[in-house]
Amino acid sequence: MSTLSPVSPNPASGVGALKAPDGGPDLPARRDKPFSRANLVQALAGGYIPLIVATLVVVLPLLWMVLSSFKQPGEIVTTDLKILPQGLNLDNYHTAMTTVPFARFFLNSLIVTTVGSTVKVILAILTAYALVFVRFPFKNVIFVVILVALMVPPQVSILPNYILIAGIGGKNTLWGIILPGLGTAFGTFLLRQHFKTLPASILEAAEIDGAGHWRRLWQVVVPVSLPSIATVALVTVVSEWNDYIWPLIITDRPETMTLPVGLTLLQNSEGNGAGWGILMAGAVLVIIPILLVFAALQRYIVAGLTQGSVTG
Amino acid sequence: MTRQLTSSPAATAQAVPAPQRRGRWSGRTRRDFFVFLALALPNLALIAVFTYLPLINNMYYSTLDWTLGSTSATVVGLDNYVAFFTSSDAPQVLGTTLVFTVVTVGGSMTLGLLVALALNAKVRGTTFARSAVFAPYVLSGVGVGLVWLFIFDPGYGVLSWLLRGIGQQSPQWINDPQLSLVMVIIVYVWKNLGYCAVVYLAGLQSLPKDVMEAASLDGANGLRRFMSISVPLLSPTTFFLLITTMISSLQAFDLIRIMTPLGNGTSTLIYEAYLQAFGAYNRAGYSAAISVVLFAILLIITVLQLRFVERKVHYS
CATH class of the missing domain: 1.10.3720.10 (MetI-like)
Structure with missing residues (x-):
């Protein structure tokens, strides 16, 4: 199956090519007023919002894992959710x-x-x-x-x-x-x-x-x-x-x-x-x-x- | 896509020093013969003993009525296969395998393509987002499974809290066979869609820009360009992902083991093979038969891939 690879095996060239051109030369040319309301809405809906949602879906569960690892049993066994732990308590690691x-x-x-x-x-x-x-x-x-x-x-x-x-x-x-x-x-x-x-x-x-x-x-x-x-x-x-x-x-x-x-x-x-x-x-x-x-x-x-x- | 994994014959000829034509068994040839063996034999022997030999042994074990740990076994021919396919478990296990594979493959590919489109946007932060989205793919399935079990916990999980917020009671994800399958599928897709996204992103970025621009000038809108140009041109990537994700879904073990240890509703072929041999029953022969069935399915997929790769899809 590996012969089908659509990705270059050489990380130096392959992944480099994956990088999205952050503000490449063709980007500003299309937009005469970069901060006009229409452009901002378009950038948010077409670019940032999906990107942020995708990132959050991945990051939040992992962040939750780290935060919860510092919580006392009393902070977890409760009906009202506490997002941040009371302190950097290492008891769980010790236990x-x-x-x-x-x-x-x-x-x-x-x-x-x-x-x-x-x-x-x-x-x-x-x-x-x-x-x-x-x-x-x-x-x-x-x-x-x-x-x-x-x-x-x-x-x-x-x-x-x-x-x-x-x-x-x-x-x-x-x-x-x-x-x-x-x-x-x-x-x-x-x-x-x-x-x-x-x-x-x-x-x-x-x-x-x-x-x-x-x-x-x-x-x-x-x-x-x-x-x-x-x-x-x-x-x-x-x-x-x-x-x-x-x-x-x-x-x-x-x-x-x-x-x-x-x-x-x-x-x-x-x-x-x-x-x-x-x-x-x-x-x-x-x-x-x-x-x-x-x-x-x-x-x-x-x-x-x-x-x-x-x-x- | 600067370089394919299969290098061209020209590159081969260029890279390998031209063999010197002397006697068939000249000193240098003989020396090379032994150098080759010294370099390659350890690896090849390990592959032979721990990859190829087990395939043969599995087929042999599958013909035995044998309890793991017991010193005696009786040859029963194909009875284990007959027993599996006529058992009441078979429709359950095959059905679960089918649902799990189809939904995880479809889900991670569809979501992966959507995420790839988001990552392909010309905005800042895509490099970080790409890394973040790919990260779960490299993390321990056991760790990820535990994190999500906590999230799904009906008493103290985040999800139960969110559900209470909209006036709903959290379902008992673990105890209900159908819901535990749904739960494992969600987590599996979460863990694997980054792989699809990154592969799709590479595909999207290799699409010819002039075709897109021409279509754009002809008045085709974004959706039209995507459906009429991107999707057909991405068909080799789609096919590659279909095969690779199907193969890995059929082998999914870690999440199923950690989230639903009893396999209640989540017993796929691989998990059933594990439970039968290493769970409560110690039915080694029966488990081997299930493994052979799984291997046969994987083999068919691989052969299909090799047969259709150049023909059925656009492949530049």
Whole structure:
């Protein structure tokens, strides 16, 4: 499906082109009086109002989550709605941490995401380099194998993978969470497409200088491909951090649970009305790190995610 | 749309150093052979073991009468499939899957197109709005599910408060099977429409400006231009989104699990497969059969996509 992409794979050029021209040269030319009543109404109805509504629909629930995470049970279990919390009260975070081992979940998520993403990115770079720059028979067949893997949803594999991983002692271990997801079709595919666009001349120069494949890979190909590698890395980080179905199945003890699975545990123990503040504190802890990463580096993430539906 | 993901043969020929024609198994070829294996084999082996092998194993497990955790199983052929399709659950599960998929795909694509039009307006702030609208797509489904469960809470949720404001009683979203499906669909669309919006926006921005201007000069108004020019020219984007959102809707799990753990009214194929194996029943063989059915559906969609991609739609 990914070959259908209507979006450029290169975040630098692709998303740059998405930017709406803020006050481009053709904009003021049409309007002789920019602040006339008709123009203002038109700008509001045709431009700002839909934009603001769309933004609010997204932002308000998240804002509500953050505000509620600071509220005492008394401020939530009430019939008249209080929008702002009485103060920056961290009790809910404290309760969330003590009811379930939240620090442990956070650390587990961090380890799974870091190790999983690092290995996946390296494997993707190595495989893509081999597919593009190393002579080998049946390279096209191998590429098709990777393309088909891209289309196999991980959800239909959970039962066989559970039996396999549990059988080799991976239940309730961090490596058991990480291992089945390490093979990367998405990263390989994306980097292969990028490597194919690199000019042959830079590699020929390195080859003439006597650089072997290893040096050509790390000293020529990787440095000029950093935006694409960042795209793969960030998409991988996001999907590892959010991954839910597999860690949910392969762990049933708190010591090895990741944050999303731990939140499920918290949900079971705080299922009444007074627990909402605590649950919102938990939701903040799982949502905010990715939101910050997204805010800082969104052009890479958007470019990577809009290329294909599969993000594994 | 400066570059397609499939690079042209010309680019390939240019990028790959021309193979040196020496003996078929010259030193360099042999060295490259092993270099290739060393670089690619770990990844390929992982894909083989954890992506391809499970497909085969699933088909095998689906022929077994087998309780998860039990050491013995009996081969029952296609009995699990027969049991599923003749059970009273089947119409329920297939119907829920159909409703969930059609409504979430239709909803996120329609709203996504509308949001894309808003984002395409020539006003300030579109860059920020685009990021904001896309953000839910990258957030944890578990976190998002909890936030919305709180909003939908009949006692203390914002929605119940708003409903009281207009003199209405909040419905019991969780307990009513139909309403819980409505609730999960709303949240799923909220989480995914940003993806459709950004893809549609890229499509809108690649529309030829001269055609629009010509139509404008001919007296076509905004709606007419949109229906007669934008919509047909966007058909490749629409088709791409139709396929990708359909595939991801069929795999939706996180929100369903966190918002309706019992699958009361929200048991789609993927969720039913999960519940049967890892819920109360531990029916591994039966669950595998449902997974195979789901995989078959996804396979059909993918094949349809590959067959119709170049033919049925305008594709520049």
